[in-house]
Amino acid sequence: MTSAHLDAPPVTVRVPAKVNLELLVGPLRADGYHDLSTVFQAVSLYDEVTVADALEWGCTVIGPLADGVPVDGDNLAVRAAKALSSDARHVGPVHITIRKAIPVAGGMAGGSADAAATLVACDRLWGLGLSRDNLEWYAAQLGSDIPFLIAGGTAIGSGRGESLAPVLARGTFQWVFALAEGGLSTPAVFAELDRLRGDGPVPEPMPTPELMGALRTGKAAELAPHLRNDLQAAALSLRPGLATVLEEGIGFGALAGIVSGSGPTVAFLVSDVEAGLDLAVALTASGVVRDVRRAHGPVHGAHVLPTSVD
Ligand code: C5P
Numbered sequence: 190m191t192s193a194h195l196d197a198p199p200v201t202v203r204v205p206a207k208v209n210l211e212l213l214v215g216p217l218r219a220d221g222y223h224d225l226s227t228v229f230q231a232v233s234l235y236d237e238v239t240v241a242d243a244l245e246w247g248c249t250v251i252g253p254l255a256d257g258v259p260v261d262g263d264n265l266a267v268r269a270a271k272a273l274s275s276d277a278r279h280v281g282p283v284h285i286t287i288r289k290a291i292p293v294a295g296g297m298a299g300g301s302a303d304a305a306a307t308l309v310a311c312d313r314l315w316g317l318g319l320s321r322d323n324l325e326w327y328a329a330q331l332g333s334d335i336p337f338l339i340a341g342g343t344a345i346g347s348g349r350g351e352s353l354a355p356v357l358a359r360g361t362f363q364w365v366f367a368l369a370e371g372g373l374s375t376p377a378v379f380a381e382l383d384r385l386r387g388d389g390p391v392p393e394p395m396p397t398p399e400l401m402g403a404l405r406t407g408k409a410a411e412l413a414p415h416l417r418n419d420l421q422a423a424a425l426s427l428r429p430g431l432a433t434v435l436e437e438g439i440g441f442g443a444l445a446g447i448v449s450g451s452g453p454t455v456a457f458l459v460s461d462v463e464a465g466l467d468l469a470v471a472l473t474a475s476g477v478v479r480d481v482r483r484a485h486g487p488v489h490g491a492h493v494l495p496t497s498v499d
Pocket of ligand 1: 225
């Protein structure tokens with residue numbers, strides 16, 4: 190490896206968070222994963238990841254949500270850059286700067302988003318010209334949600350969640366996210382689901398046609414009754430206080446509330462921008478949540494930002 194291109198301009202990629210509109214979890218597999226059928230939607234909470242040629246590998250996380258993110262080799266973005274670099278000869282090392290706005294360990298794929306952004310950014314920085322399929326292949330090796338954060342939009346994920354098919358979704362949906370104090374570990378939430386399920390048979394997960402139909406209407410009121418997350422019971426078991434958050438959000442007028450992915454962020458679907466503002470104000474005032482973010486979806490996946498002209 191060489192650091193021959195230290196004068197190459199840094200590349201910044203903007204990457205969204207995700208919410209699972211439907212997350213159906215099948216039986217535990219021999220490899221420790223669960224077969225999933227999930228419908229992802231990319232939402233407008235963004236991390237920005239800048240990669241710059243450097244003399245040694247490094248990572249800095251900045252922004253109000255930066256606390257608790259590892260900056261060493263455990264950081265998924267660093268692992269993503271190193272994986273790409275070891276296959277592409279004569280590239281690296283890089284310094285990665287992550288401006289964090291996606292909740293950490295919040296069930297919105299923040300770490301996966303940073304890895305997705307890093308793959309896209311390093312591909313550009315190093316002039317690799319990888320195809321989208323190729324990038325998604327690297328993404329799938331690193332984590333189940335990462336290919337979706339490259340793709341964006343609304344998509345069905347199967348297998349571990351990494352195998353994607355597009356979904357026809359009309360319109361834009363408005364969301365309010367209730368952020369919790371502290372995160373939840375994804376493996377711990379899956380393990381809790383297995384414990385709650387016991388030894389009974391678990392059916393293979395299949396996308397539900399009702400949800401697909403609701404997405405085609407583009408109407409939030411049609412979508413609301415079909416939001417479903419099999420991990421919700423496990424997240425509530427580990428974090429019983431989330432039940433109060435869900436109740437409060439519905440009480441304040443949300444069309445539906447659901448734990449986002451493995452939690453503990455709670456996602457509320459609202460009818461329009463104004464309803465989102467009202468809900469955000471009410472939840473903040475209630476004191477049951479750490480913080481609130483409004484967002485809309487679907488939005489595009491990881492994309493390079495235009496460089497500023499001096
Ligand atoms: O793929 P990723 O590294 O994001 O997954 C984190 C953890 O979540 C896995 O180690 C596993 O415990 C759990 N998981 C699972 N089934 C999936 C995806 C994730 O059990 N389909």
